[in-house]
Amino acid sequence: MTTVAPKNFWYVAAFAEDIGRALVARTILNQALVMFRTEEGSVAILEDRCPHRAVPLSLGRLIGDDIRCNYHGMQIRADGSCSRIPCQDLIPEKARARTYPVVERHKLIWVWMGNSDLADPATVPDFHWFDDPAWTTCHGYHHVNANYQLLNDNLLDLSHESYVHEDTIGNDAVAEAPVTSKVVDGKVYVSREIVNCEPPPFYVKTTGFTTNINRWHTTIFQPPSFNVIENGSYPHHASRSEALERRILNMITPETDTSSHYFWGVARAFLHDDAALTSYIREKIYHTFDQDKVLLEAQQRNLGKETNAPFPVALRTDVGPIQARKLVKQILDREQSEAA
Structure with missing residues (x-):
């Protein structure tokens, strides 16, 4: 099915x-x-x-x-x-x-x-960051030959950053950090607090932080396929009030049962007038999502058309994706019941 x-x-x-x-x-x-x-x-x-x-x-x-x-x-x-x-x-x-x-x-x-x-x-889902003067954004598009829920899974379990994106946004500290997940008002919140870690290359370039940092990201999933990642970082010896914050905006539109339109954006609340930084972020995020595309399409090929239950072995980090899939299934069951 x-x-x-x-x-x-x-x-x-x-x-x-x-x-x-x-x-x-x-x-x-x-x-x-x-x-x-x-x-x-x-x-x-x-x-x-x-x-x-x-x-x-x-x-x-x-x-x-x-x-x-x-x-x-x-x-x-x-x-x-x-x-x-x-x-x-x-x-x-x-x-x-x-x-x-x-x-x-x-x-x-x-x-x-x-x-x-x-x-x-x-x-209409709230993506005000694209036209909010308090945020500077760049955006892009990927066509991904994978079911939309596989993209949701990917964004709700960011431990893959340690292995898929080690040349941009990831390092071992991401996968090793504890994860919390909860469902509130029909949305899934998956959070990581990563303390006293080495800044990955992307963080060094975009923030200027060269010593160890504290960083966090919280993925907020809104059914059926919208994910906003709240992200920020600051020097380990500083306070969170000095953090530089970003929002990674992920809008996934199912094309077919095994392909998706992936619209994305990155909004930042700092260095608004730095056009070179905006171009750098767009270039590196394109590269980062190219890496996701390769793995997701390979995953889809292995799954074939069976994408309903891709967790034969569930880990602690799968809690968020599983909660999101349950919410989507409830919506699908309701739509089918109403249609009947």
Whole structure:
């Protein structure tokens, strides 16, 4: 059995800057979509399927705010209705493409894949760091051929930093540090306090700390696939009030049962005007997530399509991922029960 993702949630479809006056094709939850920005600036998301002969609309072209199918010229408006059929005046009632609710917020384009009557913009996850002047951010995207829950597992057990990312953000102290995990108000909190450790290369470069540091990271998981990592560090001999803090923003959108769109950002609350530092962070985080991608895709290949129970041997550090999977399963069971 494959792992199905919940539908009645807002998912990131794209960074806002990437959607303009061009057709963008993207698959989300096994559904082919096409996106574009209208002449007035709003974003439209439709099923990427012409109602005439099922050719992808993304192969067509924009005529004003209509998509003209490149097969037989049928034109579909941003609201999914048909505006023109070249060979006839009568437009059949079924000549319509499905549309999806869209919200543009925090420099992200959010799409609702489930029951549109439940699409409340107030429930869009909070990623205010992208447009909060108190934080300086950089961002990026990875396509990962792995189920979205494997990415959640990875972010909820950061002990892998010691081995996968030893050239950037990890060292032995991460895996050896004690871990706490709890569920509060439908979210999972997994925390590590790492005391008096050598700063990894990324920390030396971004903070300037060269002596031993205290560092912490708390992964906050919000179902079904959002992870915010609160991270900070300060010299071991100093106080926590002197810490330099970051937020690692992880927005995972299931593409298929075995592939994911991984949108990410890094926000920092220090050295806001240092453009070179921003570029360095973006470059090194790309490299770090490239390393994750290699392992996650290899893990998926070994699992095949069975991603529901990847913990034949559970360790103490698996508590957070297991709690997160339980929350997702409860949501899936509820959706399936309501559908029945």
